[in-house]
Structures are given as structure tokens and as C-alpha cells.
Amino acid sequence: MGQSIRIIGxxxxxxxxxxxxxMGPSAIRYAGLADGLSRAGVDPTDSGDLSIPRxxxxxxxxxxxxxxxxxxxxxxxxxxxxxxxxxEQTLADGEFPLVLGGDHSVAxxxxxxxxxxxxxxxxxxxxxxxxxxxxxxPSGNVHGMPLAATLGRGTFEDQAWATxxxxxxxxxxxxxxxxxDDRERKLLRDSEMTAFTMAxxxxxxxxxxxxxxLDVATTDTDGVHVxxxxxxxxxxxxxxxxxxxxxxxxxxxxxxxxxxxxxRHESGGILRSMDVVEVNPIxxxxxxxxxxxxxxxxxxxxxxxx
Ligand SMILES: NC(=[NH2+])NCCC[C@H](N)C(=O)O
Ligand SMILES: [Mn+2]
Ligand SMILES: [Mn+2]
Numbered sequence: 001m002g003q004s005i006r007i008i009g010x011x012x013x014x015x016x017x018x019x020x021x022x023m024g025p026s027a028i029r030y031a032g033l034a035d036g037l038s039r040a041g042v043d044p045t046d047s048g049d050l051s052i053p054r055x056x057x058x059x060x061x062x063x064x065x066x067x068x069x070x071x072x073x074x075x076x077x078x079x080x081x082x083x084x085x086x087x088e089q090t091l092a093d094g095e096f097p098l099v100l101g102g103d104h105s106v107a108x109x110x111x112x113x114x115x116x117x118x119x120x121x122x123x124x125x126x127x128x129x130x131x132x133x134x135x136x137x138p139s140g141n142v143h144g145m146p147l148a149a150t151l152g153r154g155t156f157e158d159q160a161w162a163t164x165x166x167x168x169x170x171x172x173x174x175x176x177x178x179x180x181d182d183r184e185r186k187l188l189r190d191s192e193m194t195a196f197t198m199a200x201x202x203x204x205x206x207x208x209x210x211x212x213x214l215d216v217a218t219t220d221t222d223g224v225h226v227x228x229x230x231x232x233x234x235x236x237x238x239x240x241x242x243x244x245x246x247x248x249x250x251x252x253x254x255x256x257x258x259x260x261x262x263x264r265h266e267s268g269g270i271l272r273s274m275d276v277v278e279v280n281p282i283x284x285x286x287x288x289x290x291x292x293x294x295x296x297x298x299x300x301x302x303x304x305x306x
Contacts, residue, residue, distance in 0.1 A: 002040075002041045002042035002043055002301075002302070003042045003043065003096055003301070004042070004043045004044075004045065004094065004095040004096065005037055005042050005043065005044045005045070005095065005096045005098050005301065006044075006045055006046075006047050006090045006093075006095040006096065006097055006098065007029075007033065007034065007044055007045070007046040007047060007098050007100065008047050008049075008050070008083070008086050008087070008090065008097055008098065008099045008100070009025030009026075009029075009046075009048060009049030009050065009099075009100045009102075010025065010049070010050050010052070010079065010083050010099055010100060010101055010102040010106040010109070010275075011023065011024065011025050011026070011049050011050070011052055011101075011102055012050075012052050012076070012079050012101065012102040012103060012105065012106055013055065013102070013103055014055060014058075014062075014071070014072035014075045014076050014079070014103070014105065014142065015071075015072070015076055015103035015104065015105030015106075015141055015142035015143035015144075015145075016103040016104075016141055016143045016242050016243075016278075017139065017141055017242065018242040018243075018280065018282075018283070019055075019282070020242070020280040020281060020282035020283060021101065021102055021103045021242060021277075021278060021279065021280045022052070022054070022102065023280075023281045023282070024100060024101055024102055024277070024278070024279035024280065024281065024290070024293075025049055025100040025101070025102065026281075027240075027279055027281040027284070027287055027289075027290035028100050028276065028279060028290045028293045028294050028297075029046070029100075030287065030290065031287055031290040031291040031293070031294040032291070032294055033100075033293075033294040033297060033298075034046060036294050036295060036297065036298035036303065037297065037298055037301055039298070039303065040298045040299075040301045040302040040303035041301070041302045041303075042096075042301045042302065044098075045095075047086070047090075050079060050082055050083060050086070052079055055072070055075075058072070058075055062074065062075055069134045069135065069137050069140045070134035070137065070140055070142055070145065070155065071140045071141060071142065072142065073134070073142060076105050076108070076142050077159070077161050077162070079106070079109065080105070080106065080108045080109030080112065080161060080162070081109065081161045082109070083099065083106060083109030083110060083113065084109045084110070084112040084113035084116070084161075085113065086113065087099065087109065087110055087112075087113025087114050087273060088113040088114075088116050088117070091113075091114065091117065091272070091273070092117075096271070096272075096273070096274075097110065097113070097114065097273045097274070098273075098274050098275075098276070098297065099273070099274070099275035099276070099277075100275070100276055100277075101275060101276065101277030101278060101279070102277055103141075103142075103143040103242075103277060103278060104126075104130055104143040104144075104146055104227070104229055104277045104278055105142040105143045105145070105146055105149075106275060106277060107130075107146040107150075107227045107275050107277065108142075108146045108149045108150060108162050110225065110227070110273055110274075110275045111146075111150045111164050111167055111225055111227075111273075112150070112161070112162065112163075112164045113273075114223075114225050114272050114273035115164040115165075115166040115167050115225075116166075118166065118221075118222035118223055118272060119166045119167075119168070119171070119220065119221045119222045120164065120166055120167045120171070120221060120222070120223060120224070120225055120272060120273075121167075121168075121171035121172065121173075121216065121217030121218055121219070121221035121223070121224045121225070122167060122171065122172045122173070122217060122224065122225045122226075122227060123172075123173050123174075123175060123210075123213050123214070123217050123224060123225075123226050123227070123261070124147065124172065124173070124174045124175070124227050124229075125175050125176055125226070125227065125228045125229060125232045125249075125257065126174065126175075126176060126177065126227070126229040126231065126232050127176060127177065127178050127179050127229070127231045127232055127243075127245040127248055128144065128177070128179050128180070128229070128231070128243065128245075129147070129174065129177060129180045129181075129184050129185075129187075129188050129195070130143070130144055130145060130146050130147050130148075130229075131145075131147045131148050131153075131184050131187050131188055131191075132144045132145050132148060132181060132183070132184050132187075133145065133148045133153050133154025133155060133156065133187075134154060134155040134156075135154045135155065136154070136181070136183035136184060136187065137181075138181055143243075143278070144181075146227075147172070147193075148187075149162035149163070150162065150163065150164045150167050151163070151164075151167070151169060152165075153187070167225075168192075168220075168221075169191050169192040169193050170192040170193070170216075171216060171217055171219065171220070171221050172193045172194070172216070172217070173193070173194040173195075173196065173212070173213035173214075173216040173217055174193065174194070174195040174196060174197075174213075175196045175201070175209055175210060175213050175232075175257065176196070176197070176198060176201065176232045176248065176249050177195055177196070177197045177198065178197060178198045178245055178247055178248065179243075179245040194212075194213065194216045196209045196212070196213060198247055198248070198249075201249070201253065206249070206253040206256045206257050206260075207256055207257075207260050209257075210256075210257045210260040210261065211260060211264075214260070214261065214264050214270070217270075218264075218268075218270050222272070223270060223271065223272030223273075224270050224271055224272060225272060225273045225274065225275075226261060226271065226273075226274040226275075226300065227274070227275050227277070228258075228274065228275065228276045228277065228293070228296060229241075229277050229278045230276070230277070230278050230279050230289055230292070230293055231243055231244055231245060231248070231278055232248060232249055232254070233248050233249050233250075233251070233254055233292065234246065234247065234248035234249060234250060235248065237249075237250065237251050237254075237292065238288075238289045238292055239283065239284060239285050239288070239289060240279055240280050240281060240282075240283045240284025240285070240287075240288070240289030240290065241278050241279065241280055241283065241289065242278065242280050242283065243278075251292070254292070254296055255295070255296065255299050258296050258299040258300045259299050259304070261300055262299060262300050262301065262302055265300075265301075266302065271300075274297070274300065276293050276296070276297055279293050
């Protein structure tokens with residue numbers, strides 16, 4: 001039997017403006033995630049979803065930014081705290097946590113849980129930098145803030161539920177950036193993170209970019225977290241996302257990227273945790289974005305063409 005993968009659903013949409021990402025975990029499962037993982041040679045078990053009240057059942061005032069400019073921050077805190085515990089427990093049980101979002105703010109919980117017992121590097125496959133703080137965010141949506149939260153920037157400085165002290169800036173690499181807010185650009189430039197934009201992929205090719213990103217994330221760390229935001233892909237290939245940006249990664253580039261991660265994992269066991277986020281079935285066409293999410297997870301865990 002291959003590695004044991006524990007699927008954890010986090011159907012949360014507090015962090016995004018457009019409703020529907022809470023249905024992401026169901027759509028990805030329906031698209032054949034567990035089957036694809038089994039065929040890739042690993043051993044998946046599904047631990048179900050975290051229970052997350054709908055936004056309507058929450059305090060209507062929660063939409064009004066309270067702490068800085070961040071909507072539903074307390075609700076996100078509640079979910080991420082429980083998710084972090086699940087991720088930590090999964091690792092303690094010797095299994096690999098595969099978290100299904102939900103909007104990208106679930107990554108705050110995944111990374112917190114995954115790094116409680118380890119120095120953690122990260123690869124962020126995304127069109128967006130997700131580095132806004134409540135102070136710099138133009139939208140107030142927490143899905144644009146998970147890395148700021150993990151790194152304890154701005155309002156997050158004193159938020160122990162969010163910050164992950166064992167995730168160092170220098171061990172984080174972005175792949176595929178193409179939409180960065182003005183104030184976020186300055187934060188990113190002044191940081192120690194490694195950022196590969198779409199232009200870098202044009203020039204160097206996906207495989208070589210991902211190899212370098214892996215070098216960054218594995219240097220002086222105990223393992224790597226992969227965060228896969230489906231808006232990383234071009235909207236023609238992955239239409240079911242809330243914040244699409246044209247000029248994204250192609251279908252083949254995406255598989256090449258995750259197969260590169262997979263090969264490194266096969267030879268060195270580098271991966272520690274992963275989340276697959278931002279699939280919005282309401283905006284999707286024939287569940288193709290969820291299907292792609294499931295396929296990319298299978299590629300990460302060893303599925304090959306031949
Ligand atoms: N995970 C995502 N889809 N993030 C989109 C973020 C968009 C924008 N930068 C914001 O802060 O609102
Ligand atoms: Mn994104
Ligand atoms: Mn994102």
C-alpha cells in the first residue's frame with residue numbers, strides 16, 4: 001500500500017465575496033478524487049467535512065469588518081482553529097492531510113496545523129499573492145490574506161490562531177502570479193519570499209520554475225506545504241473560480257508542475273500537507289474545474305501518463 005492520504009473537507013466561504021466555494025469539497029469528491037488517488041497508488045480515506053455554519057446563520061454584522069478591514073474574521077478563526085487541530089492530528093497519526101476548500105483562507109488553518117511540529121516550507125500555486133493584511137486589503141476578503149496571517153503581519157501580529165512561527169518567509173515560493181494589488185506589491189517586494197510570475201514561467205518553463213520553487217521550500221525545512229488555488233489556471237481551463245484572472249497556467253503546465261512536485265516527493269518524501277481551494281461549482285461548467293482539481297491531486301501523488 002502507498003502513502004495514507006486523509007481527505008479533510010473545509011467547506012468555508014467566509015473569506016470570499018462570491019458564494020459557492022463552500023460546495024467545492026463535494027464537487028471535488030464527486031469528480032472522483034478518492035478513485036484517482038487510489039489509481040495513483042496511494043491509499044485515501046475520507047474523514048468528511050468540518051461542520052461550518054452558513055454565513056446566513058452567523059451574525060449579520062460579521063460581514064462588517066471589525067478588526068481592521070477583514071470580513072468574517074472571527075468565523076474564519078473558528079474554522080481554521082479546528083482545521084489546524086485536524087491537520088496536526090492527521091500528521092500525528094502518520095497520515096497525509098489533503099484539505100479541500102473552501103476559499104483560500106482555509107490555508108491559514110492547514111499551515112498552522114502542519115507547522116506545529118515542523119519547520120514548514122510552502123509552494124503557493126496561485127494567480128494572487130494572498131499577502132494583504134486587513135490594513136492593505138482592497139476587498140476585506142480574508143482569502144486574499146492567508147499568507148499575511150501565517151506570517152503574522154499587520155493585524156495578525158497578535159493572532160496566535162493564525163500565525164505559524166515555523167513557516168519562514170524565505171521558505172515560501174509563489175508560482176504563477178499575475179494579479180497583485182498595489183500595496184501588496186510593496187509587501188511582496190520587501191519580503192524574503194521567492195515569487196515566480198507568469199512571465200517567469202514564459203521564460204524559464206514550468207518544470208524549471210517548479211524545481212527552483214522546490215529548492216526554496218525544502219531548504220532548511222522539515223517538509224513542504226502545497227497550496228493549490230484553482231484560479232492559478234487560465235479561466236478557459238478552470239472557469240469555476242470566484243476571482244478569475246486571464247493569462248493563467250495551461251492544462252499541461254499544471255500537470256507538469258504537480259508531476260515535478262510528485263517526483264521530488266517520491267524520491268525524498270518532501271511533502272507534508274496540501275490544500276486544494278477556490279473551486280466554485282456555481283460558476284463552473286460541467287464540474288470541469290473540480291475534475292481538474294481531482295486530477296491535479298492525483299498527479300501530485302504519482303499518477304503518470306505511462
Ligand atoms: N485566494 C484568492 N482567490 N484570493 C484573491 C484575492 C484578490 C485580491 N488580491 C484581494 O485581496 O481581495
Ligand atoms: Mn487566487
Ligand atoms: Mn489564493
